Amino acid sequence: MPSIAKPIATHPSLQRNELGLTIRDYEGSMSTLCAGCGHDSVTAAVVRALWEMSLQPHMLAKMSGIGCSSKTPAYFVNGAHGFNSAHGRMPTITTGAAAANRELTYIGVSGDGDSLSIGIGHMCHAIRRNVKMVYLIENNGVYGLTKGQFSASADVGSKSKRGEANRMSPIDPVMLALSIGATFVARSFSGDKEQLVPILKAAFAHRGLALVDVVSPCVTFNDHEGSTKSYLYTRRHEARATESDYVPKATEILAELNGDGVTSVTMHDGSVLRFRTVPAGYDPTDRQRVMAYLQERQAKGEVVTGVLYLDETVPDLHEMNNTPEIPLTEVAYEKLCPGAEALNKLQEEYR
């Protein structure tokens, strides 16, 4: 994962967040991805979301597997530890990390190869465990680093750069996640930062695992005519299901949320996610109807975006395991070791 150090250029006019940090403080090394890569736009959205959230940089853990998308954690928040692990295994490592230290904010950046082929089992089980993390899939339908093979998210009929058509049915991470009980499912488009930033902020506020599938075109291998993950195709076929507006905990605006067509959901941390649903009657808390709606639109060739589904009532990994409120790494050893006397007493049962 080559990266180039980026010169820090701050300007006094740069806006500061609650911590007094500018958006530059949330940046990472210079990207080495291809010019115009959708992933760089996603990185920019992550940087903005984290800056707006005023997260302490060192309280973020940036997790990834292997692939173009997995390189991107080096390109944001230099002050945070990153873990560029092994292909497909990011969810397992994040699960263990989250189990050990619940105080960190976890973002796992993955791609369609990483999450929908080699690591699909791990992704599914991380969803089932409801590990508190933002699980970002930068989805471009293609293997970039190995130069242009179809990924499992390539649509039937989608053409590779060489003109070869994919004939196998795609795996849609959104439908897959919904079918196995995901508690936060969103889809966005790398070219739409206005939509992506609030989605990411809501995802970070979610009680458990927030899956964010971002269509992120590969300019080198999958942005040609015949591709269904290109900028042009996505722009033409995007259909918004919800317009979301993330309202931080500190801002008390609950009273405003009762207008027509607006749904509000209080997130686990007390913040509020306010939706304006675009199609009449779309209810992002009704799993069955969401799935039916998505399938119906998908059949028409539309890419539905927005916070598509949300359930704040399901306990996360820590709640399910009844772990302490402090990180397990901070429980004093004296509390972990039963001591000599207990060992002696216990052994009376082994006589």
Added chain:
Amino acid sequence: MQPNSSGSVNDFAIKLANVNGTGSASANGLLMQAIFRMGIPVSGKNLFPSNIQGLPTWYEIRVNDEGHTARAINYDLMVAMNSQTYGRDIKEVRQGGYVLYDSSWPLDKSLYRDDVNFMPIPFAQMCNERFKDARARTLMKNVAYAGALVATLEIDMHTVEALLDERFAGKKALRDSNLQALKIGYDYAKEHFNCPLPFHLQPMDANGDKVLIDGNTATALGCVYAGATVAAWYPITPATSVMDAFKEFCEKYRRDPETERNNYCIIQAEDELAAIGMVIGASWNGARAFTSTAGPGISLMNELLGLAYYSEIPAVVIDVQRVGPSTGMPTRTQQADLLSCAYASHGDTKHILLFPANPAECFEFAVKSFDLAERFQTPVIMMSDLDIGMNDWVVPRLTWDDSYRPDRGRVLNEADLKEMPKYFRYSNEDENFVAPRTLPGVAAKGAYVTRGSGHNKFGGYTETPSEYQEVLDRLAKKHAAAADFVPGPKMQMVDKAQYGVVTLGGCDLAVREAIGALAEQGINLDYQRVCGFPFANSIETFLNQHEYNFVVEQNRDGQLSSLLTLETGVEKKKIRPVLFYGGFPLSASQVVEAIQGQLEK
């Protein structure tokens, strides 16, 4: 005809042939525990099938007043309760031995031997008369044969009754029916046979305050005492009971009395790839974390063991070895993962291995595994096996020093970081070639990207040969430095021994007994048991001291022999592999025979 039997007190072996899933394990355990409480050295080996119900299963009990409790394969008494295996079971009894069998149905005439004594007891018939429920009839047959053994072997009845009281405390009906069944067998044997048999038991005081415990339970206790908080695993025989026991102990000791929260997190993973991934993630964050598995799991964990090795993250793996290759024989024992663990993963990798020989060492070495993993920032694999892990062993009482504190290795805190001009992950190594690490969530100054891709000593990505090699060379030196920290070899030296015997793990008892037996024949051998890898210098010294060395281990390919040849300077001709790999625990007579055979060549 009444063949001669030699009479020996507290020195014999019995084998019990049962059908699995019928409750025999409980009765067999009861007998073993009663003998243990009589103060007599004893061992019990469960030879069971990979099946839940209906297949043949055996249990062997050996008593030996001199403390030799490796498996004995010369049976004085066979308790034949499984008609499917009558043929081979009856054949296995030594000349002049005894066969106790269920005579509710006639024994096929072809099975009779005139050089052994048959003791027919109509267990099924008697139990059918006394018990109504079908399940009870099956279960109680086992307790009834236990009763017959109490009479014929002079097992202390009060001890057995006390055990039943403990097992069925608060369940009077169960206790009473068990006692009734026990008496059925006991009375019948007393009435129909000369009790006791020539070989039988007499109370001793050899067990002191020793305990009867299996290695998986002791391993789990070690993990609790070491302060492990995150455990991830995938169910697999014979390692499953490690996590079962860990959970049980955590429920007992780790529930915070004030908050009622669990000071632990156990995750049943989707596979072994995930289990080791979770361990690495938790350790990266500074928790003590482990997984327990067997050979097939090690195969799957290879990928991420390489990641942990290269990115220098502690990880503790408990490998309870079973018979390979592939699925192999899941309920049989072997030591055949040595090479695949020593060099697990692609590329140049080497791991720290510990080889406990019994449950007491499982406890001690489990704690040691965490200290070594954190000190050397690398995976440590503790290599137990099915025999150690799943059988009950009589071992010295486990002890604990309350002044113990975990060795967390080199971890920088915020204050340490403040004093440094700049932090680089793989720089500033100590005398053991370990560079200090930082934990996420401490300070932005300590932040870096952990990666399995090529990196330089600063932690940055590299594809430059010299930068890459610099880190890789340090890793080799770091691994070598661990030789002084792993448990050293256990030796037993005699005067003027021409040859040495080297072994590891659960072969210990059988090999030491064999050395004693060979000494009686005038063959003097030095003994060395390897307890860890990388090898301490004393291992090479021992090998060079002898004309040649018998290396006794339980695998086909002589994996310890290979490892010794590769990793010490010893000449290959000094190594004579002595190999057993059928899947049952080793017995001294097998070792004696093999060494004699080689000496005669």
